[in-house]
Amino acid sequence: MPPILIIKNLPALGMAIFPFILLKSEKYKDDIEIINHEKIHLRQQLELLIFPFYFLYLLNYLLNYIKYKKHDEAYRNIVFEKEAYDNENNINYLKSRSWFGWINKL
Numbered sequence: 001m002p003p004i005l006i007i008k009n010l011p012a013l014g015m016a017i018f019p020f021i022l023l024k025s026e027k028y029k030d031d032i033e034i035i036n037h038e039k040i041h042l043r044q045q046l047e048l049l050i051f052p053f054y055f056l057y058l059l060n061y062l063l064n065y066i067k068y069k070k071h072d073e074a075y076r077n078i079v080f081e082k083e084a085y086d087n088e089n090n091i092n093y094l095k096s097r098s099w100f101g102w103i104n105k106l
Contacts, residue, residue: 002042004029016041018050037088044080044102053080079105 002021010024013031016038028034045053057080064074075081082105087093 002039014038016045018042018045032091033088036091036093037084039094040084040087040097041080043094043097044083047099056080079103 002019004021004023006024006026007022008024010022013024013028014034014037015022019042021035021038021042023029023034048056057078060078060080061074064077065071068074068077076085079102083102086105087097
């Protein structure tokens with residue numbers, strides 16, 4: 001299990017910044033889906049050697065924002081988020097996930 005930090009002013013319920021999972025509240029430590037979602041992001045970050053992940057994430061968000069003109073749609077259509085949201089309910093996803101699984105969401 002990756003280290004979990006509680007940050008009350010976090011702008012989201014959860015966030016992954018390698019090697020940590022950041023949560024808005026202690027109560028989310030027991031939320032299996034949020035934790036799994038963030039673990040998927042940690043795997044994505046590792047396979048892209050961390051910093052390129054953040055660059056591609058931001059670039060994908062900006063391109064989506066130009067396309068959709070709305071934050072929520074731009075965010076939900078980031079390829080990394082699509083993979084994480086589509087599989088957050090599958091607790092065994094990371095065991096069977098192929099490398100660069102997010103590419104299927106392009």
